[in-house]
Amino acid sequence: xxxxxxxxxxxxxxxxxxxxxxxxxxxxxxxxxxxxxxxxxxxxxxxxxxxxxxxxxxxxxxxxxxxxxxxxxxxxxxxxxxxxxxxxxxxxxxxxxxxxxxxxxxxxxxxxxxxxxxxxxxxxxxxxxxxxxxxxxxxxxxxxxxxxxxxxxxxxxxxxxxxxxxxxxxxxxxxxxxxxxxxxxxxxxxxxxxxxxxxxxxxxxxxxxxxxxxxxxxxxxxxxxxxxxxxxxxxxxxxxxxxxxxxxxxxxxxxxxxxxxxxxxxxxxxxxxxxxxxxxxxxxxxxxxxxxxxxxxxxxxxxxxxxxxxxxxxxxxxxxxxxxxxxxxxxxxxxxxxxxxxxxxxxxxxxxxxxxxxxxxxxxxxxxxxxxxxxxxxxxxxxxxxxxxxxxxxxxxxxxxxxxxxxxxxxxxxxxxxxxxxxx
Amino acid sequence: xxxxxxxxxxxxxxxxxxxxxxxxxxxxxxxxxxxxxxxxxxxxxxxxxxxxxxxxxxxxxxxxxxxxxxxxxxxxxxxxxxxxxxxxxxxxxxxxxxxxxxxxxxxxxxxxxxxxxxxxxxxxxxxxxxxxxxxxxxxxxxxxxxxxxxxxxxxxxxxxxxxxxxxxxxxxxxxxxxxxxxxxxxxxxxxxxxxxxxxxxxxxxxxxxxxxxxxxxxxxxxxxxxxxxxxxxxxxxxxxxxxxxxxxxxxxxxxxxxxxxxxxxxxxxxxxxxxxxxxxxxxxxxxxxxxxxxxxxxxxxxxxxxxxxxxxxxxxxxxxxxxxxxxxxxxxxxxxxxxxxxxxxxxxxxxxxxxxxxxxxxxxxxxxxxxxxxxxxxxxxxxxxxxxxxxxxxxxxxxxxxxxxxxxxxxxxxxxxxxxxxxx
Numbered sequence: 001x002x003x004x005x006x007x008x009x010x011x012x013x014x015x016x017x018x019x020x021x022x023x024x025x026x027x028x029x030x031x032x033x034x035x036x037x038x039x040x041x042x043x044x045x046x047x048x049x050x051x052x053x054x055x056x057x058x059x060x061x062x063x064x065x066x067x068x069x070x071x072x073x074x075x076x077x078x079x080x081x082x083x084x085x086x087x088x089x090x091x092x093x094x095x096x097x098x099x100x101x102x103x104x105x106x107x108x109x110x111x112x113x114x115x116x117x118x119x120x121x122x123x124x125x126x127x128x129x130x131x132x133x134x135x136x137x138x139x140x141x142x143x144x145x146x147x148x149x150x151x152x153x154x155x156x157x158x159x160x161x162x163x164x165x166x167x168x169x170x171x172x173x174x175x176x177x178x179x180x181x182x183x184x185x186x187x188x189x190x191x192x193x194x195x196x197x198x199x200x201x202x203x204x205x206x207x208x209x210x211x212x213x214x215x216x217x218x219x220x221x222x223x224x225x226x227x228x229x230x231x232x233x234x235x236x237x238x239x240x241x242x243x244x245x246x247x248x249x250x251x252x253x254x255x256x257x258x259x260x261x262x263x264x265x266x267x268x269x270x271x272x273x274x275x276x277x278x279x280x281x282x283x284x285x286x287x288x289x290x291x292x293x294x295x296x297x298x299x300x301x302x303x304x305x306x307x308x309x310x311x312x313x314x315x316x317x318x319x320x321x322x323x324x325x326x327x328x329x330x331x332x333x334x335x336x337x338x339x340x341x342x343x344x345x346x347x348x349x350x351x352x353x354x355x356x357x358x359x360x361x362x363x364x365x366x367x368x369x370x371x372x373x374x375x376x377x378x379x380x381x382x383x384x385x386x387x388x389x390x391x392x393x394x395x396x397x398x399x400x401x402x403x404x405x406x407x408x409x410x411x412x413x414x415x416x417x418x419x420x421x422x423x424x
Numbered sequence: 425x426x427x428x429x430x431x432x433x434x435x436x437x438x439x440x441x442x443x444x445x446x447x448x449x450x451x452x453x454x455x456x457x458x459x460x461x462x463x464x465x466x467x468x469x470x471x472x473x474x475x476x477x478x479x480x481x482x483x484x485x486x487x488x489x490x491x492x493x494x495x496x497x498x499x500x501x502x503x504x505x506x507x508x509x510x511x512x513x514x515x516x517x518x519x520x521x522x523x524x525x526x527x528x529x530x531x532x533x534x535x536x537x538x539x540x541x542x543x544x545x546x547x548x549x550x551x552x553x554x555x556x557x558x559x560x561x562x563x564x565x566x567x568x569x570x571x572x573x574x575x576x577x578x579x580x581x582x583x584x585x586x587x588x589x590x591x592x593x594x595x596x597x598x599x600x601x602x603x604x605x606x607x608x609x610x611x612x613x614x615x616x617x618x619x620x621x622x623x624x625x626x627x628x629x630x631x632x633x634x635x636x637x638x639x640x641x642x643x644x645x646x647x648x649x650x651x652x653x654x655x656x657x658x659x660x661x662x663x664x665x666x667x668x669x670x671x672x673x674x675x676x677x678x679x680x681x682x683x684x685x686x687x688x689x690x691x692x693x694x695x696x697x698x699x700x701x702x703x704x705x706x707x708x709x710x711x712x713x714x715x716x717x718x719x720x721x722x723x724x725x726x727x728x729x730x731x732x733x734x735x736x737x738x739x740x741x742x743x744x745x746x747x748x749x750x751x752x753x754x755x756x757x758x759x760x761x762x763x764x765x766x767x768x769x770x771x772x773x774x775x776x777x778x779x780x781x782x783x784x785x786x787x788x789x790x791x792x793x794x795x796x797x798x799x800x801x802x803x804x805x806x807x808x809x810x811x812x813x814x815x816x817x818x819x820x821x822x823x824x825x826x827x828x829x830x831x832x833x834x835x836x837x838x839x840x841x842x843x844x845x846x847x848x
Binding site for chain 2: 036038039041044047051052053054056063064065066067068069095096097099100103107110111112119121137140141144145253257258259260278281282283284285286287288289290
């Protein structure tokens with residue numbers, strides 16, 4: 001039933017029906033949260049063996065309790081390199097949050113510049129390109145730093161490379177771009193080979209232009225036997241002689257413990273030398289005990305694959321619970337679109353223009369918390385007010401089914417209201 | 425035997441004798457390190473029970489494996505508050521390094537200003553006062569940020585408050601001062617009550633002037649039954665209405681694991697709100713699993729006291745080994761002075777002017793590594809070239825005795841050379 005084909009009278013009937021349903025949910029007093037990409041308890045239990053580890057000494061004989069080793073245990077770099085697909089020597093292991101490594105990279109650029117260039121903080125204006133919809137915490141860093149953000153549209157192959165190529169070539173104040181290249185947050189798409197090749201071949205006017213390649217979901221498959229294939233940006237950059245362009249971020253937050261994992265960044269030798277110089281002023285080194293625990297746990301599991309399959313088994317039914325309800329409730333209504341992701345942590349859901357805020361507010365009224373509408377856009381401003389990010393990882397499949405029914409109901413109600421405004 | 429009273433001939437005889445001894449040591453091929461305040465293995469073993477802890481859930485029911493709790497576990501704040509002597513509500517728990525919290529505070533001030541003031545990075549010049557000798561890693565932060573450092577002399581009561589009061593009142597570009605108020609790095613002195621009171625009563629021209637109160641050794645006694653008494657700066661500031669002035673730093677690096685402890689900073693509610701706003705952009709939260717381990721370990725030990733007594737028992741003989749040799753070899757020679765610290769991690773040693781670099785180089789030649797001469801001064805420039813920082817925590821008492829004999833020998837040799845230059 002295409003809502004757009006309904007008459008005013010039919011819309012009013014439908015509204016009455018939906019409102020009655022709304023009141024029923026209201027009376028039920030639900031408490032459900034699909035707002036953040038937070039792993040569920042069963043996922044956290046996958047890595048429980050980490051806590052059995054009482055070792056203090058690394059394979060090369062370093063007492064991890066003591067000061068030292070700024071850039072992280074070399075043995076752990078070797079293991080992370082498998083997932084990050086970069087040479088171990090190009091990795092810096094940080095604390096628990098890749099976000100903090102992104103923040104550090106940008107802070108250093110703001111304060112000191114990159115490779116001898118003018119500090120970004122000394123410019124009148126510095127700009128970042130932001131493929132949208134995207135990750136709110138990326139945008140928050142730019143906003144705090146006073147970096148102007150420019151929306152770049154995205155399709156199933158990744159961001160609009162024509163626009164990106166043109167803009168970075170012309171504007172020396174464009175210093176960076178945020179990318180989540182695989183199972184993107186929130187759209188779930190994976191950049192095509194051509195997109196990655198074009199990134200590696202960018203010819204930015206700014207020598208200190210950097211690609212912030214947040215590969216947060218690089219091994220986070222829902223269907224491990226049929227993974228999306230992301231071309232290796234680092235290899236492509238090496239071929240193009242542009243290996244100073246990318247900073248490649250990774251963490252085990254959604255592999256071991258969300259708040260107690262290890263994060264890492266990979267960069268060219270020149271970038272890494274500069275990054276280490278700055279980090280060495282800030283700290284003597286991250287917590288290597290946690291690095292050692294992770295090393296032993298990952299080695300005991302033969303790397304990442306078997307661990308990630310356990311995550312997939314827990315996440316897949318949750319994603320499917322949401323998608324099944326969306327299909328059943330909204331297919332052929334013409335009032336919403338969504339993508340079926342094959343990995344990552346999110347389902348990106350689009351309402352009719354102008355409805356997302358109302359839908360999120362109505363859901364909240366019924367006890368279902370979603371990521372704030374607009375959060376997936378710079379400055380929290382979704383120009384169409386249509387994108388909603390669904391995070392299905394934490395609730396149970398049953399809770400998700402119920403929460404998604406509420407989402408569908410609120411979407412229908414908001415759509416009927418929007419259509420009534422224009423219906424004859 | 426006062427070296428200054430020796431004739432040229434006597435000095436030459438002495439030089440021959442010392443040179444023979446030097447050659448003997450050289451042949452011995454020592455490998456000893458008194459350069460950094462790194463705990464020894466036995467100290468790290470004090471906290472081994474931390475590794476037995478497999479709990480994941482905080483007393484208030486939070487699963488510490490997951491995302492969340494930006495400012496740290498409230499229950500751990502309560503325990504840290506005992507040592508930090510500040511209200512638990514004013515504490516922010518960071519990662520493993522208090523240095524990183526200092527770096528963060530200064531980065532935020534450089535990038536964003538404090539309390540609505542102009543970002544420090546927007547000034548032509550910003551200055552910090554640096555009581556000397558002091559901690560090289562403090563100075564390195566200022567140097568990297570381009571903050572001009574001004575030496576402030578120190579005596580047994582702390583830094584020269586007359587000069588500090590005058591300078592901060594007159595110069596709006598003086599934005600901070602580095603202090604290690606108890607068992608200072610490297611001098612081992614503890615600020616007098618009057619010094620602390622005068623700090624709390626400072627009337628800086630800059631509203632965004634901050635005292636960086638690095639209370640790294642606040643409970644690090646060598647003689648726990650006779651601890652130095654440091655007046656509580658935070659309380660004094662509250663009395664004076666200047667509680668926005670201090671940032672008070674603390675860590676368990678020298679209580680549990682040097683590289684795997686927890687660090688914290690305490691500040692006024694206004695400062696804390698601002699600090700949390702910035703930190704919240706950088707990270708979702710530090711590793712709370714390590715916070716939980718620390719909470720349980722500290723509670724199981726009834727707080728800090730029994731743990732710190734174990735450290736004292738390990739450190740005291742090491743300090744005494746060094747001090748005994750210094751007394752035996754150099755008392756009444758007139759060529760060196762040092763302080764007998766009652767806590768902390770260092771012995772500050774002063775040679776005749778112009779000798780420190782030569783002494784450190786000669787020691788290194790004999791296989792004894794000391795902190796680089798000059799490191800205890802901003803820009804690595806000790807105007808008198810006389811201060812050497814001795815870090816006796818890590819080697820055994822026997823190794824320390826041997827290393828200190830080498831230090832004494834090299835000091836004598838350099839002194840004889842210096843005196844020969846002026847002797848008749």
